[in-house]
Amino acid sequence: MKPRRLARRFFLQPTLVVAKALLGKYLVREYRGRRLAGRIVETEAYIGRRDRAAHSYGGRRTARNEVEYGPGGHVYIYMVYGMHYQLNFVTGGREAPECVLVRALEPAGGVRGETNGPGKLCRALHLDRSLYGVDLCARDSRFYLEDHGGKIKPGAIGKGPRIGIGYAGRYWSRVHWRFFLKNNRFVSR
DNA sequence: TGTCCGATATCCT
DNA sequence: GGATATCGGACAT
Numbered sequence: 001m002k003p004r005r006l007a008r009r010f011f012l013q014p015t016l017v018v019a020k021a022l023l024g025k026y027l028v029r030e031y032r033g034r035r036l037a038g039r040i041v042e043t044e045a046y047i048g049r050r051d052r053a054a055h056s057y058g059g060r061r062t063a064r065n066e067v068e069y070g071p072g073g074h075v076y077i078y079m080v081y082g083m084h085y086q087l088n089f090v091t092g093g094r095e096a097p098e099c100v101l102v103r104a105l106e107p108a109g110g111v112r113g114e115t116n117g118p119g120k121l122c123r124a125l126h127l128d129r130s131l132y133g134v135d136l137c138a139r140d141s142r143f144y145l146e147d148h149g150g151k152i153k154p155g156a157i158g159k160g161p162r163i164g165i166g167y168a169g170r171y172w173s174r175v176h177w178r179f180f181l182k183n184n185r186f187v188s189r
Numbered sequence: 190t191g192t193c194c195g196a197t198a199t200c201c202t
Numbered sequence: 203g204g205a206t207a208t209c210g211g212a213c214a215t
Binding site: 044046053054055078080081082083084086088101103117118119120162163164165167168 | 194195196197198
């Protein structure tokens with residue numbers, strides 16, 4: 001099958017559906033005339049308003065997470081610990097400040113450096129604040145997702161608690177909203 | 190303006 | 203397993 005770019009409607013599905021469906025999709029970044037690509041092998045869902053671990057918990061709306069309040073298919077990227085960026089895709093409509101964090105990629109061309117972690121993948125693909133709010137679905141976008149047609153069987157998807165959000169309390173730090181491809185060596189840690 | 194702290198990575202033991 | 207680097211955003215003052 002010929003690679004097909006993911007359209008807006010993909011990102012308007014329920015966030016947990018998107019988080020799982022992103023596994024096996026290809027992230028493409030055109031950077032200085034080069035094509036950097038990676039197959040997504042690990043994600044986490046952040047379902048704002050009700051999710052204590054989300055930046056948009058309780059409807060919190062700030063300059064940093066403003067893009068989450070727009071339609072799905074846009075990039076939400078920010079810096080943590082003063083040194084790493086985290087790449088997210090906004091999901092749902094305007095009412096839903098939700099997103100999916102990309103935690104790991106399997107290199108698929110042009111990528112140098114480690115991609116088995118959210119901070120490392122951003123460094124390897126040269127992703128920073130300049131990508132904030134970019135529309136992945138725009139026709140002329142240099143940052144987008146591709147479906148190469150390979151089907152992922154439900155049994156090949158592993159689930160578990162999200163990483164590094166102990167502050168969110170017992171319940172929210174334990175829901176199994178982290179998804180990954182089983183036996184993939186590029187999954188983090 | 191000032192203080193607090195994180196959706197991590199990496200090095201140390 | 204534990205420490206810590208390093209800084210921008212959030213929110214209080």
